Amino acid sequence: MKRRFQPELGRGGRPLRIAYGRIFHEANAHSPISVTERDFRGMHYMVGEELRKATTLRGSELVGYMPHAELTGFVQAANVAGGVESVPLSSALTVPGGPISKECFEWLLNDLLDRLKAAGPLDGVYLALHGSSEVQGLAEAPEAVILRKVRELLGPDAGLAVSYDLHANFASELLDPVDVMIAYRTNPHWDLAPTGFRAGNRLIRTLRGQIKPVHAWRKLPMVLGGGITIDFMAPMRKVFRWMRKLERDPRVLSASLFMVHPYTSADNLGWAVHVCTDDDPQLAARLADQLADRAWDQRKAEIPPLRGAAEVLDEVKSGVRRRLGPVTLVDVDDIVGAGAPGGNTHIVRELTRDDRGLKVMLPLHDPELVDELWDAPLDSERTVTLRGTPGYNMPSVTLPVVVKAKLESDFGRLIRLDSGSFHVAIGERPPLPISPRFWRELGLNPRKADALVQKNFFHYRMFYATTSWAHLPVQTDGATSLHRVRNREYQVPTYPGHDPVDWRDDDAKLRSLKGVRTLQAVRADGALPASAT
Ligand SMILES: [Zn+2]
Structure with missing residues (x-):
């Protein structure tokens, strides 16, 4: 196998030990059906040895859907780098649905944390998360809870990498606990394995002191849905092409565009951009501004006429x-x-x-x-x-x-x-x-x-x-109606319900907001109150 990097050992002369796992779910707060443990077990739930086998090139990670996904990509990055022991934890995924039930989330989280505790000394962890999940009665993003708890267990010195769906509702609590953050770059999403590979590659290089990721991100007061967000079609094609070009610069470790899943009850709902550079915060900030400008410029693209x-x-x-x-x-x-x-x-x-x-x-x-x-x-x-x-x-x-x-x-x-x-x-x-x-x-x-x-x-x-x-x-009326997105409450005037002139006016406020769910708090079942629809 061709090695892109010199195999170097981890701390104390032994291989790097990096654990990997997944909790993946996209929530629609307008759906009255909550997601339970049965949904995950019926769709995708794997642990330990089974997960290890499934994440080899001969294995099938998401059976019947995609044989190689993020975790296989991560394991490949570890194999290519050499001198890395990858440790499977647990992996759970189900199709999009209503918010996860409280009991189910406790099971998912404790399962992951228990396996992390049992994994022995670790240099790092990689997690494949979604970024637009929601849990009944939980006023913050479940991904924020997962990362916080994992970071507590790991301590400040270990490396933590995460990947998200590009429909994540990006926020500081989804970035601050981690060293490496990578998002999908295709919509529809076929690049799950490359995403995991990129996350693993950057985590390993970080742990070996070869790179020092620094982050810049911006949040835009816009929430668009459906037809105009395909990465290989106008209008977003040119933005994604520009992001790929950015990453050819060796100083740029990643560029990401989050075209948020618009149907959660997060108060800070909105598009976001993120740029990670190798120890060059000014460059990261400048490119994040430019990427935000490019995304913002597409907001008025024509959508197909909607008729009853x-x-x-x-x-x-x-x-x-x-x-x-x-x-x-x-x-x-x-x-x-x-x-x-x-x-x-x-x-x-x-x-x-x-x-x-x-x-x-x-x-x-x-x-x-x-x-x-x-x-x-x-x-x-x-x-x-x-x-x-x-x-x-x-x-x-x-x-x-x-x-x-x-x-x-x-x-x-x-x-x-x-x-x-x-x-x-x-x-x-x-x-x-x-x-x-x-x-x-x-x-x-x-x-x-x-x-x-x-x-x-x-x-x-x-x-x-x-x-x-x-x-x-x-056009009818249901859980993915655009009018529900347009007419819901926002903390700042948000396009297309409003027509803000410049994303910069609200960026600082949007980035300071926690992704709390005040709307959800009105109804314990997770569905938005009727007034919001
Ligand atoms: Zn998605």
Whole structure:
């Protein structure tokens, strides 16, 4: 193996010992479903030897999703550097959802800390965290608690590296306890392993005295969502390209742009930039200012026009787009991939008013109706009421249906209901028809649809590349509604609800704010109060 650095030993002539672990979750404060230990155990939870094996190049770190993620990247950095013993702790990840329950967070945190205590003497720790998680009843970012407790255990002399999703809500408490901070540089995120590699590489060089990371960061009063934040598309492409160029300068250890996940209840919600240099604070400050300017300049980029269900279904009916195959209706206000529960009934309500003769396939989270209908015979006819996710305050929709199919899937129990010209797949868990297989398993051919309702911003396009070429956003109301972002309370006037002239005016105040959750404190279940929506 080619070594980029001279293998040097750690303190006292022995190899460096660096432990690694993960607690990863993106929270949507508008979702009424809290995340529990079962969700992590059902998705990704690994410890000790199992984690060690999973984070080798032959292993599979995030099974079924991404074989090599941050921790494999970190282990590779340790192998490449040589003279480093990497020590697996615990790794837990689940899909975005509502805030984590208090009990679940205690389990995650204590599990990690207990393993850290049992790991023996360590020179450093690397943690893969998200940066936009939330815990019921906890008034600060859970990542801040994790880092503080880990730093307490490690003491001031050990090295601590962290990586975040670029949707983190960056804040001083997410940076101050660490020596090295690295964020994803792609959106959608495919660079998990390179992120872990970069974090490990910089941590090892720091521990060996080869570099001295110094940090500068800025916080911008802007919160944008969805379509304009793809790293390889306009308008953000040029900003990401500039960041990569910055890192070619050997004095620059990393440049990061945080395009925050906008659906948490953090008081200090906003975009942020971060630049880390090798012992050159002036350069870090100057480049952070420049990066902030570049990000700020993109804020007024045009977003696709948002129209309601009736208008969009009329357009599908007009047939202009249908010629190319089924039209995907992206339910932008109920994006399961951004933590929404998927129980939005607005589109199906419009179809019951007038189905326009359109063959529409639509997923819906409705666990109570799944319970009610699970024993119903196939092909039986009945009148049902769709209510969507319990506690989500969606309009109830009563309609005649035929029970056409039932199955147990990755999304729990699913039932296909046919009504008029459309098909509703009700599920006991948030449904994510990211692959056309979802519909095929229910006996439907998605190619034959006029419209397919999707609960995902972007990833689904990879799987539907030969199925659907037209994508229309539909505005309804739900946990990922932009109006909820625009109309929520902020500590400083924030774009696009407000139109601040210069990010510099509020940067110092935004950076001084702790990421407390005063809004969340109003409702113990984590959902934002109705006044904020
Ligand atoms: Zn993300």
